[in-house]
Amino acid sequence: MFESMATPRDLVALARERSAAVRRAEADVMVIAYEWAVAHPAREDGADAAVFHSPVGFEPISGDGTPEVNEYAVAELGGALGLSTDAAKKLIGHALELAHRLPKLWARLTAGEVPVWRARLVAEATIHAYPALPAEGVAWIDSQVAPFIEKMGRAAIDRLIERAMKLYGLATAGDDDAPSDTRHVTIVGERDPFAQTMQVHAELDIADALDLEQAVAAGAAGLKAAGCEESLDVRRSLALGELARHQTALDLAGAGAGDSTVERTTARRVDLQLHFTANVEPDGSLSFGATGHLENRQRLVLLEQVRRWVGTSHTDVRILPVVDLNSSLATERYEPTDRLRRQVLLRDETCVFPHCTRPSRRCDVDHVVPFDHDATAEGRPQPGHTVTENLATLCRGHHRLKTHTGWRLDSPANGVFEWTSPHGQRFRRDRHGTTDLTPAAI
Structure with a gap:
């Protein structure tokens, strides 16, 4: 490739030149991310601000005092850089944090003096x-x-953060007198005495x-099936309350002091989506590969492990029908059937937006061509049939x-x-990932 490079010295010089160019380009991307954020502010009330979502709430993408960014603007920049929307949020958040709260470091970065990472x-x-x-x-x-x-790595930076917290009167989780085991359940009672709710915080064993x-999800689904019209969050909270009232835990208080063992009264059930490759042998028998895919935990699993799970008395095993991902399923309704939904979730594996990696089981199943709810009543053909080819998994964002x-999606x-x-x-976006089709001269 570099036939003209006659000596090792020439190669070293070229390496230094290219390394400086990469550093400059990475710094330019950070500046672009900052300018993009400034050009796409969130509304004054912050209702459309980009945030990181989590099961317990949300976190801002950058520190206190930095500008908020319109959430819908993030995906465009992410697409241009080949990043998922969450990765683009992180990039923009870092650029805002550096520019507004770490200006000395930002100045050195934009001058190309320090590595962006x-x-x-x-x-x-x-x-x-x-x-x-603060x-x-x-x-x-x-x-x-x-x-x-x-000269600083992650450990040195973490020590500086700890030092800053101590200097400015903040305790850290690393204090000597802090407990090493962080598991807890806390019922927060110090709130408005007229409030109709209380907060519960917990950190549990995995x-x-x-x-x-699983218990809360099943309870919320049961409430919906029974006719409850509350939101999913409210149904989950109601389900947790039902668990407290009708719990099936061990009767530890009734166990005698001399009891050496306590039997578990119910089998533990954790739903796992397992996929194994099946082959038809010359004699017509069916064989399976030694390893399979554990879908909702994104790792490999041994067939022998599954056999052990099936053989234990404390494992509740459900066998679901095999879904052919190449067949076309359909329904006249707006909502897909359970089998159709499972087929689409298994086919797509993740959200089908460019570069998104959110697992499909945490996504919505959406019509590519929108379903017309008034078509049948008004005698018009349905443009957006509920059929395999017209459905896609999309994360909520x-x-x-x-x-x-x-x-626009096609x-x-x-x-x-x-x-x-x-x-x-x-x-x-297909089963092989994301391909950029943008013309060179956009």
Whole structure:
């Protein structure tokens, strides 16, 4: 490739030149992200501000005092950079944090003097420090880290964050007298005495948390089936209350002091979606591969492990019908049938927006061509049939993006999705991932 490079010295010189160019380009991308954020502010009330969503609420993408960014503008920049929307949020948040709260470090970054990844380490730490750092604490970190960032790694940055918290009167989870086991359940009672609700905070063992999640989800679904019209969040809270009233835990209080063992009264059930490749042998028998895919935990699983799970008395096993991903299923209704929904979830695996990796089981199933609820009553043909080829899995954020903004979605073939952004970028999303179809001269 570099036949003209006659000596190792020439190659070293070229490496230094290219490395400097990469550093400059990465710094330029950070500046572009900042300018994009400034050009797309959120509304004054912050209702459309970009945030990170989590099961317990949301977090801002950058620290206190930085400008808020319109959530619908993020995906366009992410598409141009080949990033998921969440990764683009993080990039924009880091740029805002550096420009507004770490200005000394930002100046060195934009001058091409420090690697972008090191500066972003600092921004990530100051954005998500808990408890949150006050502005003067962040300014102190900026003054300490900016001159020496080339020599600092993650551990040194974490020590600075801890030092800033102590200097500015904030306790850290790393204090010597802090408990090492963080599991807890806390009922918050110190609120408005006239409030009709109370807050519950908990940190559980992973297995216990998964059990609780399934129990709450099942309870919320049962309430909906029984006619409850409350929102999903309200139904989940009601289901948790029902668990408290009708709990099936062990009768630990009734166990005698001499009891050496206590039998578990109910089998633990954790639903796992397992996929194994099946082959028809010459004699007509069916064989399975030794390894399969554990879908909702994104890892491999051994067939022998599954056999052990089936054989244990404490495992509740459900066998679901095999779904042919190549067949076409349909219904006249707006809502897909359970079998059709499962087929689409298994086919797409993730949200089908460019570069999004949100698992399909946490997504909505949406019509590519919208379903016309009035077509039948008015004698018109249905433009958006509820059929395999016209359905796609979209996470809630990208579902809203498709519905409320200028992003356009087409599906030229089953499981193939082509997106066009408001600014003319084009992407294809299929089982192989995201392909950029944007013309060179956009």
